[in-house]
Amino acid sequence: MKDFIYQEISGKIAKLIRTEVLKPGERLPSVRMLCQEHGISMNTAKRIFMELEAQSLIESRPQSGYFVSRLSYLKLPLPGVSKPAARQQKEAGDLIERVSANMGNEKLTLFSVGAPVGSLLPLAKLNKEIVHATRELHEGGAAYESLQGNEKLRRMIAARSLTWGGSLQEDELITTTGGLNAIAYCLMALGKPGDTVAIESPCYPGILQLALSLGLKVLELPTHPVTGIEVDALKRFIPKIDICLLISNFNTPLGSCMPEENKKEVVQLLSKHNIPLIEDDVYGELCFGPQRPMCCKAFDTDGNVLWCSSLSKTLAPGYRVGWIAPGKYRERILKQKLVHTISGSSITQEAAASFLKSARYDIHLRHLRKTLFSNYHHYVDAIAQYFPEGTRTSRPQGGLALWVEFDKGLDTVELYELAMKQKISIAPGRMFTLQEQYHNCMRLCYGLPWTDELKLKLKKLGALARMVS
The missing domain is CATH 3.90.1150.10 (Aspartate Aminotransferase, domain 1)
Known part of the structure; x- marks a missing residue:
């Protein structure tokens, strides 16, 4: 309960600072005042200030108290x-x-x-999970994994979907060899040469190269550096679009994050015109605030969003552990995986699943x-x-x-x-x-x-x- 209060209060203050409601140089309430306002202990209040100071959001001045940092950005x-x-x-x-x-x-x-x-990664702990996986798996991990992927891993990903507004079941997920492999399956399953895929601009080069290699045309959309694609521009181009592919949370290279209302509007717009949305969410877990943002998939009511992600940006780039929640396109994605891969790496999937299952990942x-x-x-x-x-x-x-x-x-x-x-x-x-x-x-x-x-x-x-x- 104390951890919850500490995270909730520090998160609220952090948001006020980031949105400039609290201005650079402005003095914050004292530790004693924070205790009185929120009914918390001195230790909890000090922990809140320590957390904000560790994030460079506030600074302490001897004999004066805590002040909002004059942030260089x-x-x-x-x-x-x-x-x-x-x-x-x-x-x-x-x-x-x-x-x-x-x-x-x-x-x-x-x-x-x-x-x-x-x-920056827990390599020693991951190495132990690899050893453990070779002992736990059938034939030491040398056998083929099932087509849909490691069951434990899919179960853990489904459980974690609750953190971004999802309610996935393990049978709704298919594992892949990394995030880009997930996107490749989606583009191959949904598009044909000459089709147009709409993306943010600027966009991750791997996506551009992949689309061109499949004979797809690329439509680059106007993009705001904070809020992502301009929804009005997407509306104008709807007649020209066959597929939409967005990195909705902290995209690369801009780092933009679509507001929830934009995500909901985009999902509804594309669903209305029967245009599938491939959502690349490999960066969603790397939020600076206390709560990771919701995904477009959270607003998907008819299975039109294919949610893709991986552990490459958070845990182990070389493990090549990714996945898709393909919605109504499940059978098409399974066919692509059967043709191109058959099976992922049993050992790395099992090791990743065990790490996710423990508290160590969080x-x-x-x-x-x-x-x-x-x-x-x-x-x-x-x-x-x-x-x-x-x-x-x-x-x-x-x-x-x-x-x-x-x-x-x-x-x-x-x-x-x-x-x-x-x-x-x-x-x-x-x-x-x-x-x-x-x-x-x-x-x-x-x-x-x-x-x-x-x-x-x-x-x-x-x-x-x-x-x-």
Whole structure:
């Protein structure tokens, strides 16, 4: 009960700060006043302030009390709503391949990789679960898993759906080899060459490449850096759309999160026109606040939403554990899995299921969320201090990505080439579109442990940006 009160009160204060109801520099109630207002103990009140301070939302001043932090991100203006053209052009294939080739290179500072590094993950505990899985599984995990996937894993995912407004059953889920594999099954099951899939702009490069490889046309939608796709724009393009694919919660690269009313409206709109919605929710668990956001799937009444997710961004990127709740398209997805995969990895699915079943996953998530939120603030502090004047940044409320926009004269591909000479890898903005746009933008991922060395790398990156601007 005490934990519930502590999380509830700290969450409410955090929301007031993030929405600027409580202004930077404003004094907060004292510990004693907080106790009186909420009927809590001194220890609980102190824990609330410690939590807010750990998130860099407040700061203590000797003999004066607690004050709202003067958050650096408020000094950095937001990028505007994206304005992609209605026509598709071409992918930045060579650039994507060059940046992707840096993955796993321990000699580089990988601001370009959208996943938390191993030091932020519970690797020792996961290793024990792998050993345990080999003992528990039939034939030590060497046998094929069932077509639908590990039963324990599906049961755990179904149980966790309650946290985002879902009420899934294990039979409604199909496991996949990671999140992108889940999306691939959906696109293959729903589309045919020449069909049009609507997406956010900018968008994750893997989705763009996948859509093109399947012969699909891509329609990039205007997207707000905070609230996601512009719903009015989606309405205008409805006659041209066959499939809609959205990263509704903390998308990459913007970090935007669709408000609940937008999610509900989009689900109803697409259902009315019988246009399936593929929802990529791989970042939903990485919320900075106390409660993860709802999914579009929570508003799905007729099975038209295919909810996809994975553990790649929260627990174990290399395990390649993902899943789909395909709604009324279940048989189509099962057919795709039978044709392309047959079975996932029994051992990693079992190990992941056991970890989810324990309390360790939620403990890990709490630590990871705090670390990512703190990292985000460290990044914007460094950007405000070292990057060229006029730099804009997104303001994610979760996830792993920060979108940085420079003045028009700066080319981030040129910046990438210079940064690589300093052993720094970034993701230039041109990777995230099929059009000639975002040349002055880049994505930085903050899934790295914050150190003085990392701060120096950002300082160096800022100096390079000043050189090419």
